[in-house]
Amino acid sequence: MITRRKALAMMAAIAPALGVPAFGAPLRWNRDRIIAKGLSSPVGMAFDREGRLLVANWSAGTVVSVAATGDVSVLAADLNGPSGLALGPNGDIYIASYSGDLIWRISRSGQREVFVRGLGTPAGLSFDLRGRLLIANRRTNQILAADEKGHLSIAVEGDLETPVGAVQLADGSYFVSNINGGVAFAGSDGRARTVSREFAQPGPGIGIADENSVYVVDYGGTEVKQVRKDGHTQVVANGLRSPVCLAISADRSAAVVADWGTNTAYGFRVVTA
Numbered sequence: 001m002i003t004r005r006k007a008l009a010m011m012a013a014i015a016p017a018l019g020v021p022a023f024g025a026p027l028r029w030n031r032d033r034i035i036a037k038g039l040s041s042p043v044g045m046a047f048d049r050e051g052r053l054l055v056a057n058w059s060a061g062t063v064v065s066v067a068a069t070g071d072v073s074v075l076a077a078d079l080n081g082p083s084g085l086a087l088g089p090n091g092d093i094y095i096a097s098y099s100g101d102l103i104w105r106i107s108r109s110g111q112r113e114v115f116v117r118g119l120g121t122p123a124g125l126s127f128d129l130r131g132r133l134l135i136a137n138r139r140t141n142q143i144l145a146a147d148e149k150g151h152l153s154i155a156v157e158g159d160l161e162t163p164v165g166a167v168q169l170a171d172g173s174y175f176v177s178n179i180n181g182g183v184a185f186a187g188s189d190g191r192a193r194t195v196s197r198e199f200a201q202p203g204p205g206i207g208i209a210d211e212n213s214v215y216v217v218d219y220g221g222t223e224v225k226q227v228r229k230d231g232h233t234q235v236v237a238n239g240l241r242s243p244v245c246l247a248i249s250a251d252r253s254a255a256v257v258a259d260w261g262t263n264t265a266y267g268f269r270v271v272t273a
Contacts (some may be wrong), residue, residue, distance in 0.1 A: 019039065027209060027226060029237040029268035035256050036066045036265040042202055043259040044085030044096070044125065045247040045265070053247060053256055055265065057094055063086075063095060063106075066265070076106055084125035084165070084204060086133065094133055096122040116150045124165030124204040128155065129172065136163040136176070136204070143176060143190075158192035158215060159184055161231040165206035166215060170201070175214040175227065177202040183216055183227045195231035205246035205257065217243040217257065224257060 035053060039058035048054055053066040054075070063076040063085065077104040081099030098121055101175075105115040107189055120139030128134050130146040134155055142167045143156035156166060156174050160180030168174050172188035182197035201220025209215050213228040215236065224237040226244065241261025250253050258265040 006088045027270055027272060029224065029238055029255060029267050029270055031237065031239075031266055033267045034264060036072060037071060037263070038072075039258060041260060042265065043083040043098075043123075043245055045205075045245045045256060045258060046085050046087045046093075047103050047249065048087055048093075048248055049091050049149060053265065054087070054093065055066075055258065057243075058082060058098070060241055063093065070247075075110075076104075076112060078206040079104070083119055083123050084136065085127035086127060087110075088133070089127065089131050091215040093127055094263065096125055096135065098123060103133070104148075116146050116152065119144070123163070124177070124206065126165075126167050126206075128168040129170070134166050135169065136165050138162050138164060138179075143174065143270065154190070156184075156186045156190045156192050158190075159194050160187065160192050161194075164202070164204040165216075167206055167208055169208060170211055175206060175216075175231070177204065177206045177216050179219065183214075183233075185229055185231075195229070196225075196227045196233045198225065198233040203244045204241075205244060207246050207248040207255070209248075211251070213247070215246060215255070219260065236270075240266070 032225035034271045040057040042055050061079040083098040084096035085243045086094045091108045095104045101119045104114040105266040106112050107164040120137045123138040126134045135144040138143050141160040163176050166176040166181045174186040176184040182194045184192040185195045186192040201219045202216040203219025205217035207215045222240050223235050227233050241259045243257045244260040255268045
Protein backbone atom coordinates (compact mmCIF):
# COMPACT_ATOMS: atom_id res chain seq x y z
CA MET A 1 0.00 0.00 0.00
CA ILE A 2 1.25 3.49 -0.85
CA THR A 3 1.17 5.75 2.20
CA ARG A 4 0.27 9.44 2.05
CA ARG A 5 3.91 10.35 2.73
CA LYS A 6 5.11 8.21 -0.17
CA ALA A 7 2.43 9.65 -2.44
CA LEU A 8 3.55 13.20 -1.65
CA ALA A 9 7.16 12.24 -2.28
CA MET A 10 6.21 10.78 -5.66
CA MET A 11 4.29 13.96 -6.54
CA ALA A 12 7.30 16.10 -5.61
CA ALA A 13 9.56 13.95 -7.78
CA ILE A 14 7.44 14.04 -10.94
CA ALA A 15 6.17 17.64 -10.66
CA PRO A 16 9.19 19.26 -12.35
CA ALA A 17 8.83 16.91 -15.32
CA LEU A 18 5.21 17.98 -15.67
CA GLY A 19 6.19 21.66 -15.61
CA VAL A 20 4.48 22.51 -12.30
CA PRO A 21 5.99 23.51 -8.95
CA ALA A 22 6.62 20.71 -6.47
CA PHE A 23 4.37 20.63 -3.42
CA GLY A 24 5.64 23.20 -0.96
CA ALA A 25 8.31 24.50 -3.36
CA PRO A 26 9.84 27.81 -2.22
CA LEU A 27 8.81 30.87 -4.20
CA ARG A 28 10.44 34.19 -5.01
CA TRP A 29 9.23 37.36 -6.67
CA ASN A 30 10.95 39.14 -9.55
CA ARG A 31 10.14 42.85 -9.82
CA ASP A 32 9.35 43.64 -13.44
CA ARG A 33 7.72 47.08 -13.68
CA ILE A 34 6.16 50.10 -12.02
CA ILE A 35 2.37 49.86 -12.01
CA ALA A 36 1.52 53.32 -10.68
CA LYS A 37 3.25 56.38 -9.25
CA GLY A 38 1.92 59.33 -7.28
CA LEU A 39 -0.34 57.38 -4.95
CA SER A 40 -1.31 58.97 -1.63
CA SER A 41 -0.52 56.74 1.36
CA PRO A 42 -1.97 53.57 -0.18
CA VAL A 43 -3.32 51.06 2.34
CA GLY A 44 -5.66 48.66 0.50
CA MET A 45 -5.49 47.05 -2.95
CA ALA A 46 -7.42 44.51 -5.00
CA PHE A 47 -7.93 43.49 -8.62
CA ASP A 48 -11.40 43.94 -10.08
CA ARG A 49 -13.11 41.55 -12.51
CA GLU A 50 -11.53 43.29 -15.50
CA GLY A 51 -8.03 42.97 -14.05
CA ARG A 52 -7.71 46.63 -13.13
CA LEU A 53 -5.94 47.46 -9.88
CA LEU A 54 -8.01 49.26 -7.24
CA VAL A 55 -6.14 51.27 -4.61
CA ALA A 56 -7.41 52.92 -1.42
CA ASN A 57 -5.48 56.16 -0.86
CA TRP A 58 -5.63 56.93 2.86
CA SER A 59 -4.28 60.49 2.77
CA ALA A 60 -6.26 61.62 -0.28
CA GLY A 61 -9.49 59.94 0.83
CA THR A 62 -9.96 58.29 -2.54
CA VAL A 63 -10.21 54.93 -4.26
CA VAL A 64 -8.58 54.89 -7.69
CA SER A 65 -8.51 52.44 -10.57
CA VAL A 66 -5.26 51.75 -12.43
CA ALA A 67 -5.62 50.43 -15.99
CA ALA A 68 -3.08 48.17 -17.68
CA THR A 69 -1.80 51.27 -19.50
CA GLY A 70 -1.03 52.94 -16.17
CA ASP A 71 -3.85 55.45 -16.51
CA VAL A 72 -5.37 56.31 -13.13
CA SER A 73 -9.01 57.30 -12.61
CA VAL A 74 -10.87 58.16 -9.40
CA LEU A 75 -13.71 55.79 -8.51
CA ALA A 76 -14.63 57.34 -5.16
CA ALA A 77 -13.64 60.54 -3.35
CA ASP A 78 -14.31 62.34 -0.06
CA LEU A 79 -13.77 59.16 1.93
CA ASN A 80 -12.73 59.38 5.58
CA GLY A 81 -9.48 57.47 6.05
CA PRO A 82 -9.98 54.62 3.54
CA SER A 83 -7.85 51.63 4.50
CA GLY A 84 -8.75 48.05 3.59
CA LEU A 85 -10.29 47.26 0.22
CA ALA A 86 -11.83 44.07 -1.17
CA LEU A 87 -13.88 43.03 -4.19
CA GLY A 88 -17.09 41.18 -3.38
CA PRO A 89 -18.30 37.99 -5.10
CA ASN A 90 -20.70 40.01 -7.27
CA GLY A 91 -18.18 42.74 -8.12
CA ASP A 92 -19.16 45.28 -5.46
CA ILE A 93 -16.26 47.16 -3.85
CA TYR A 94 -15.92 47.20 -0.06
CA ILE A 95 -13.80 49.88 1.64
CA ALA A 96 -12.90 50.15 5.30
CA SER A 97 -12.88 53.57 6.96
CA TYR A 98 -10.10 53.50 9.53
CA SER A 99 -11.16 56.90 10.82
CA GLY A 100 -14.93 56.46 10.61
CA ASP A 101 -15.23 52.94 12.09
CA LEU A 102 -17.36 51.72 9.20
CA ILE A 103 -17.37 49.89 5.87
CA TRP A 104 -18.61 51.40 2.62
CA ARG A 105 -19.99 49.36 -0.25
CA ILE A 106 -19.89 50.65 -3.82
CA SER A 107 -22.07 48.79 -6.30
CA ARG A 108 -21.02 48.05 -9.86
CA SER A 109 -23.26 50.94 -10.93
CA GLY A 110 -21.28 53.29 -8.67
CA GLN A 111 -23.81 53.73 -5.87
CA ARG A 112 -22.16 54.17 -2.45
CA GLU A 113 -23.71 53.14 0.86
CA VAL A 114 -22.61 52.34 4.41
CA PHE A 115 -22.49 48.56 4.80
CA VAL A 116 -21.44 48.23 8.47
CA ARG A 117 -21.09 50.77 11.28
CA GLY A 118 -19.75 50.68 14.82
CA LEU A 119 -16.40 49.02 14.17
CA GLY A 120 -13.07 49.61 15.91
CA THR A 121 -10.50 51.13 13.50
CA PRO A 122 -11.08 48.56 10.73
CA ALA A 123 -8.12 47.84 8.50
CA GLY A 124 -7.64 45.00 5.99
CA LEU A 125 -10.58 43.31 4.25
CA SER A 126 -11.03 40.00 2.42
CA PHE A 127 -13.75 37.44 1.77
CA ASP A 128 -14.03 34.02 3.38
CA LEU A 129 -15.20 30.73 1.89
CA ARG A 130 -18.83 31.49 2.77
CA GLY A 131 -18.78 34.85 1.01
CA ARG A 132 -18.64 36.83 4.24
CA LEU A 133 -16.51 39.96 4.51
CA LEU A 134 -13.58 39.46 6.90
CA ILE A 135 -12.68 42.66 8.76
CA ALA A 136 -9.46 43.18 10.70
CA ASN A 137 -10.88 45.10 13.66
CA ARG A 138 -7.79 46.64 15.23
CA ARG A 139 -9.20 48.11 18.40
CA THR A 140 -10.90 44.91 19.62
CA ASN A 141 -8.12 42.52 18.49
CA GLN A 142 -10.56 40.44 16.47
CA ILE A 143 -11.28 39.38 12.92
CA LEU A 144 -14.98 39.96 12.33
CA ALA A 145 -17.17 38.45 9.61
CA ALA A 146 -20.06 40.36 8.04
CA ASP A 147 -22.72 38.48 6.09
CA GLU A 148 -24.45 39.94 3.02
CA LYS A 149 -26.82 41.93 5.25
CA GLY A 150 -24.00 43.36 7.37
CA HIS A 151 -24.64 41.19 10.42
CA LEU A 152 -21.42 40.70 12.37
CA SER A 153 -19.90 37.70 14.11
CA ILE A 154 -16.42 36.86 15.40
CA ALA A 155 -14.37 34.78 12.96
CA VAL A 156 -10.95 34.80 14.67
CA GLU A 157 -9.75 35.79 18.12
CA GLY A 158 -7.09 34.73 20.59
CA ASP A 159 -3.42 35.61 20.20
CA LEU A 160 -3.96 38.77 18.13
CA GLU A 161 -2.08 42.05 18.62
CA THR A 162 -3.65 44.89 16.63
CA PRO A 163 -4.68 42.85 13.57
CA VAL A 164 -4.55 44.68 10.24
CA GLY A 165 -5.19 41.92 7.69
CA ALA A 166 -6.57 38.38 7.43
CA VAL A 167 -7.29 35.70 4.84
CA GLN A 168 -8.96 32.28 4.93
CA LEU A 169 -7.38 29.31 3.16
CA ALA A 170 -9.25 26.63 1.22
CA ASP A 171 -9.23 24.25 4.21
CA GLY A 172 -11.02 26.81 6.41
CA SER A 173 -7.96 27.93 8.38
CA TYR A 174 -6.87 31.55 8.74
CA PHE A 175 -3.74 33.70 8.73
CA VAL A 176 -3.71 37.11 10.43
CA SER A 177 -1.17 39.94 10.14
CA ASN A 178 -0.71 41.86 13.40
CA ILE A 179 0.99 45.23 13.15
CA ASN A 180 2.02 45.18 16.83
CA GLY A 181 2.86 41.50 16.89
CA GLY A 182 3.62 38.83 14.35
CA VAL A 183 1.71 36.61 11.96
CA ALA A 184 -0.88 34.37 13.57
CA PHE A 185 -2.48 31.15 12.35
CA ALA A 186 -5.89 29.79 13.32
CA GLY A 187 -7.61 26.55 12.45
CA SER A 188 -11.21 26.46 11.29
CA ASP A 189 -12.24 27.00 14.94
CA GLY A 190 -10.88 30.55 14.74
CA ARG A 191 -8.52 30.30 17.73
CA ALA A 192 -5.35 32.19 16.77
CA ARG A 193 -1.76 31.62 17.86
CA THR A 194 1.34 33.45 16.70
CA VAL A 195 3.52 31.35 14.38
CA SER A 196 6.05 33.92 13.11
CA ARG A 197 7.67 36.99 14.61
CA GLU A 198 10.28 37.39 11.86
CA PHE A 199 8.98 40.84 10.97
CA ALA A 200 9.83 44.37 12.04
CA GLN A 201 6.11 45.21 11.75
CA PRO A 202 3.67 43.15 9.66
CA GLY A 203 1.41 45.35 7.54
CA PRO A 204 -2.11 45.12 6.11
CA GLY A 205 -0.89 43.45 2.92
CA ILE A 206 -1.55 39.72 3.19
CA GLY A 207 -2.43 37.30 0.38
CA ILE A 208 -2.69 33.58 -0.22
CA ALA A 209 0.46 31.95 -1.65
CA ASP A 210 -0.70 28.32 -1.75
CA GLU A 211 -2.76 25.85 0.30
CA ASN A 212 -0.34 26.08 3.23
CA SER A 213 1.07 29.61 3.24
CA VAL A 214 0.56 33.34 2.75
CA TYR A 215 2.53 36.39 1.69
CA VAL A 216 2.81 39.23 4.22
CA VAL A 217 4.40 42.66 3.79
CA ASP A 218 6.87 43.87 6.40
CA TYR A 219 5.61 47.42 6.78
CA GLY A 220 8.32 48.20 9.32
CA GLY A 221 11.02 47.02 6.94
CA THR A 222 11.75 46.49 3.26
CA GLU A 223 10.53 42.98 2.47
CA VAL A 224 7.64 40.72 1.57
CA LYS A 225 7.75 37.31 3.24
CA GLN A 226 6.09 33.95 2.81
CA VAL A 227 4.82 32.35 6.02
CA ARG A 228 3.74 28.71 6.30
CA LYS A 229 1.39 27.12 8.81
CA ASP A 230 4.32 25.75 10.81
CA GLY A 231 5.80 29.26 11.07
CA HIS A 232 8.58 28.78 8.53
CA THR A 233 9.24 32.25 7.11
CA GLN A 234 11.28 33.24 4.06
CA VAL A 235 11.86 36.44 2.10
CA VAL A 236 10.34 36.50 -1.40
CA ALA A 237 10.95 40.18 -2.26
CA ASN A 238 13.07 43.00 -0.86
CA GLY A 239 14.34 46.48 -1.64
CA LEU A 240 11.03 48.17 -0.83
CA ARG A 241 10.34 51.14 1.46
CA SER A 242 7.64 50.36 4.02
CA PRO A 243 5.58 48.02 1.83
CA VAL A 244 2.03 48.37 3.08
CA CYS A 245 -0.43 46.56 0.81
CA LEU A 246 -0.43 43.87 -1.84
CA ALA A 247 -2.69 42.23 -4.39
CA ILE A 248 -2.24 38.76 -5.92
CA SER A 249 -3.50 37.82 -9.39
CA ALA A 250 -6.19 35.14 -9.63
CA ASP A 251 -3.73 32.55 -10.93
CA ARG A 252 -1.14 33.61 -8.29
CA SER A 253 1.53 34.15 -10.96
CA ALA A 254 1.78 37.91 -10.41
CA ALA A 255 1.64 40.35 -7.51
CA VAL A 256 1.53 44.08 -6.90
CA VAL A 257 2.99 45.75 -3.80
CA ALA A 258 2.52 49.40 -2.87
CA ASP A 259 5.11 51.32 -0.86
CA TRP A 260 4.10 53.80 1.82
CA GLY A 261 7.57 55.32 1.56
CA THR A 262 7.48 56.03 -2.19
CA ASN A 263 3.72 56.09 -2.94
CA THR A 264 4.47 53.71 -5.80
CA ALA A 265 2.95 50.35 -6.77
CA TYR A 266 5.37 47.77 -8.17
CA GLY A 267 4.58 44.69 -10.24
CA PHE A 268 6.22 41.32 -9.58
CA ARG A 269 6.30 37.90 -11.23
CA VAL A 270 6.03 34.92 -8.90
CA VAL A 271 8.44 32.12 -9.78
CA THR A 272 9.60 28.88 -8.19
CA ALA A 273 12.96 29.31 -6.51
